[in-house]
Amino acid sequence: MIRLEHVSKIFGGKAGVHAVRDVSLEIAPGEIFGIIGYSGAGKSTLVRCINLLEEPTCGKVTVDGQVLADIPAAGEKALNEQVRGAVRMPQAQLREMRKKIGMIFQQFNLMPSRTVAENVAFPLKGSGLSREAAAAKVTGLLELVGLPDKAGAYPSQLSGGQKQRVAIARALANDPKVLLCDEATSALDPQTTQSILRLIRDINQKTGITVVVITHEMAVVKEICHKVAVMDGGRVVEEGRVYDVFSNPREEVTRSFIATTSNLSKVEELIEANDPMVALEPGELIVRLSYGRNNVSEATISEISRRFGVDVSIIYSNMEILDGAPLGGLVAILSGEKGREAIGYLSEKNVVVEVLKRG
Amino acid sequence: MAEFLNSIIPNVMSKPDLLWKAFVETLQMLALTAPISFLLGLVLGVAVVAAKPGGVLRNKWVYLLVGKVIDLFRSIPFILLALIMMELSRLVVGTATGVKGAIIPLLFGTVPFFARQVETAMAEVPPGLIEAAESMGCGPWDILWRVYLKESIPGIVRGGTITLVSLIGFTAMAGAIGAGGLGNFAISYGTRHQMDVAYVVILIILVMVSLIQTVGNRIAKKATH
Missing domain, CATH: 3.30.70.260 (ACT domain)
Known part of the structure; x- marks a missing residue:
């Protein structure tokens, strides 16, 4: 479903920050894939390379068989816009593509001036749905996330967990094939984290949506992920099925993550x-x-x-x-x-x- | 009652028609200038936010040009701005005096001021909301309209209130150099040992300002969720 090939991202010119270094990942359809790392490991930048909120400095990004960007490494020229042979999906097409890649965030990012229902309906504009069909869609989504009675509430009236549920409903509005979760539970208490993770797992099982989970908490990976990639210093240092990585960690950073969840x-x-x-x-x-x-x-x-x-x-x-x-x-x-x-x-x-x- | 007023504000009571005329002129200046300023200021404010580095329609030249023009007119004291705008006013509206002649200088005083207010209000929209909208496939115009403007309505209303209050101040100054209105009325008579005229004008303006501020606060509060 998602294929990253030799993706690198450098911020701020030649001497800039090398946030992502030569990452290649393959994420299968229907999989819940965890990317774990300490802050600064490059995981948030990497996940933004999937929907091209960040354009990779070089590397190839393929989602659902479509190439979003294919930018050849050209040494120093890679920082120049005019790299020869660079392929970028046209903006209009990329926007359509993004509708098929939902994303949720640590800070929820709901629109404070819109009600819950209006927030969920936000991405439906231009989808061609009639007013009634859109309203029915919103109602269905709010039921899915367990908030059918909050349609008229404003985000400021909701708890953190409820806000994230609304954000999930909004991310699913266009029936995406991929859901990107960027530290989606990091601002929540442990109990709420559990309930949000359970919701994501249920949706994954019901719809077969591919989920990418960015986190710095091993407990999150343990709870829902099938596979995990451990990032450190912009690289993926270890990758595999969660069980294999846990039972036989090879890297020091992986061990230190495991240590956080066991006494x-x-x-x-x-x-x-x-x-x-x-x-x-x-x-x-x-x-x-x-x-x-x-x-x-x-x-x-x-x-x-x-x-x-x-x-x-x-x-x-x-x-x-x-x-x-x-x-x-x-x-x-x-x-x-x-x-x-x-x-x-x-x-x-x-x-x-x-x-x-x-x- | 009339007797009492005659005794404390004799110079106002002797020319109520002139006071009324001045009041209407001030209202006319506000009514003509405020809507145009609102629109132009909004466009310029949005242009600056959209064109700024990292903005949704980033464009270094538009950003620099609009920003510098705004700063230029903001830095000229209004009384001098009104003077140097006289020629332009004659060219555009045919006169530099009266209510009509006041519009051009008032616009040049108000639009840049409001544009900065709009920019400030829009700058308070959290970047996360913009990123979320981008992740949902919104284009730049969608983001400007459905996120930036929609989310900064309370801030824009507050900025609009401040701008309107300062516009009232500008109309009084414009009055001093021949535009008519309450400012002109107060200066014409207040300086001839008729200080009660000045006090009454100040009182009227005070009431207008409080009214605008109250209404503005209420709308802003209602738009905040």
Whole structure:
């Protein structure tokens, strides 16, 4: 549905800010695709390259089989408007294309002087719908987002979550094939975030719309995304199915995102602070075990206790369901003669073992 | 009652017809100038916002030209502007005196002022709204009309109120150099030891200004959601 090929964006001339560096992504129809990164990672710029709110400095953008821009890299000439062979969709056609790419924003961006119904009807102008058909469309959309009784209200009378629901209804007005969500839940509290994410997932399942979710919160990716790309310094550093990326992160930045949603990394803080909870006797080890979908249900802990006579005292444990599959881990103190053998056995069972501290 | 008025404002009571005539002239100046200023100021204000760097119809030359012309006329004190506009007024409307002769200088005083008010009001529209409209496939004219203007109605009404109040001030000054109206009336008699004339004129203008301000505030409030 969306294909980005070698997309780069440089702001402000030759010595400018390199916001996006050579990003290539393929997003399949019906997929919920997460792009996660810290602020400044370039993710908001990247998502604006999809509907060409930002024109890439170079690279090719294809949405639904149509090329929106194809700008060859030409070294320094790429900053010049007159790059040879650059293809841009004509403005009028691009505007029509944008009607098929809905977008919602962190700050909702509703028109304050228009009522909820008028906001939702805003993009319908020029769609050729009769007044009655447009009104029916608005009513249907407001029902879809759960706000059928707010048609006459003004945005200032709504809560943040309600505003985002109206924004979603507005973004869907022209039956788009793609929905771009730029930090859509970042201004909302955790509960409201949950309900908005659920709404987006429901709409995705009902209509098969392709969704791109920009966020800095791993919890958002975990909640709804099928696939995820991790951005850092303008590049996509890691990409894949959410489960695979979570269970086997390769990059430091990915690990740091995962750490924000699990307490398995807190033990490092305890160790650093010399907390009595992690004080060790000689021969004891603190280990972190990470399970994947193949071994989470096996009784590996009882198994090593029995086989190797080690005592396992669990400090933390954590278990999540990601993309329908379980992912878990625990931090524990191992004590006993055969600690090394026990670890070897766990590794054989494909449990990832990290030794954090030795007594 | 008449006796009481005769005793406190004798010089006004001796020529009520002249006061009435002056009042009507002032209203005529306002009625002729305000609508034209509103339209021209709106067009210039929108032009500046549309043409500014990063605007929806960005154009460096239009932006510089319109901006400089506005600044030029804004920087000339109105009393001098009225003087130097006399020739142009004779050329365009055939006279430089009376209500008719006042229109050209009043326009040159008011339009740039209101254009900046419009620009300020439109600058307060959050850029996120413009981006959202672009993401929905709106073109530049759509954005100017359906987002910028629509969302800045309260600000434009407030700016219009301020402009109208300052226009009343301009008509008084225009009166001083021969345009008639309340300003002319007050200066003609107030300077001849008939200070009560000046006080009455000030009172009338005060009432007009408060009225305009009240109505303006109310409309602006109603347009804000």
